[in-house]
Amino acid sequence: MANITAALVKELREKSGAGMLDCKNALTETGGDVEAAIDWLRMKGLARAAKKSGRVAAEGLVALALAGNKGVAVEVNAETDFVARNDQFQALARTIAQVALGAGSDVEAIKAAAYPQGGTVADAIASAIATIGENMTLRRAELLSVNDGVVASYVHNATADGLGRIGVLVALESTGNKDELTALARQIAMHVAAANPIALDAAGVPAETIAREKAILLEKNAGKPEHVLEKIAENGLKSYLKEVTLVDQLFIHDSSKSVAQAVKEAEGKVGAPIKLVGFIRYGLGDGIEKEETDFASEVAAAAGAA
Structure with missing residues (x-):
């Protein structure tokens, strides 16, 4: 047991x-x-x-970088939150993001890429470990781009420019006014940071997630006729998808409309059709389980052993 x-x-x-x-x-x-x-x-x-946000977070920084019609998000982890305020660590995370703009989303390719100050990114991480005294790792990276349009960024509670615990990129494709398009993309990025959608639309939701939600709905309503159960599951899944997919979520800047409706209405101001291509949301330590320690007990134990 x-x-x-x-x-x-x-x-x-x-x-x-x-x-x-x-x-x-x-x-x-x-x-x-x-x-x-x-x-x-x-x-x-x-x-x-x-929700993923309920999981215990690792420490470090999420770094975002933009160049032309593309942007990249990287997560660089360390052992304590003190490191996130360290100038050397911030410079490392920011530079890795800049390197990733050219190297792409593959972590191993980024680590093997040349670091501007000499050596490779992997060498720079090793050097920072030796200098700062904490283990560090480049955990993940993702690139977002459009042929014609904008990629905008938003960092929630930024530690420094382009650095923080939650970083979001949003890509909009359009031939319209780029300033208006960027303003809209940033608003959507703020929405993504707050609402934490799991996919752009229903097609992007993993099949196993849908199956899990359906199983829960069926179990909660067990005992009802089969045709009733199926209808309950169908309606329940529709409601669930509206809550977790970006295009169907109620826009945090105007809850009278969905994000998709807000994008459609913005076409008049932008002066051309707009396509919401995608988004990236990195929350520091998403999915990483970190051992919790009782600091008071550690101090007491240390005092007893002294």
Whole structure:
């Protein structure tokens, strides 16, 4: 039988918003598997959909860089949040993003690329590790571009120019006024930072995500006639997709319309049709589990050992 610790219950409660007792029961039923426990709670109607933002974040910086009709996002991780305020680390992250504009999205290709101050990006990371004294890694990178249009960026709570914990790029394709187009793309980028869509549209949502949502809807309504269940699942999935796909989400700058409607209405001001090509949203440490420590207990233990 799995050992259901208080820390595990606390983690599930933070991710699901369910009560402590419900979380304990869910973990007991699922053998201590947090993700399975979230599904169990949702099937019982005791929790909302799990969000990536509920996961424990690693430290470091997300860096964005733009050049012409393309932009890139990179995530450079370190061990503590103090490093994110270090000038040398900030310069490293910013320069890696600039290199990635030419090297592309492949992490290994970026690491092998030439670093402006000499050597390769991998050499620069190794040097920073030796100087700053923390382990660091280039975790991921992604490039976004358009043939004719703009790519705009937004960093939420920026640590420095183009650097922060949440970075977003949005690409709009259009032959219209570039200043108006950039302003719209930045508004959409702010929306993406806040609303955290999982895909541009329904076609981009992974099949396994759809299957998981449908299974939860069917389980929550078990016992009803088959034709009723299918209708419930169909309507439930439509509602779910409106919540998680960018084009169908209500625009945070004007909740009377969807993002797709806002883009369509902006065509008059831009002076040409607009296509929302895509977006990138990097939240620092998305999906990385980081061990939590009790600082007070560590100090007490150290004092006892002294």
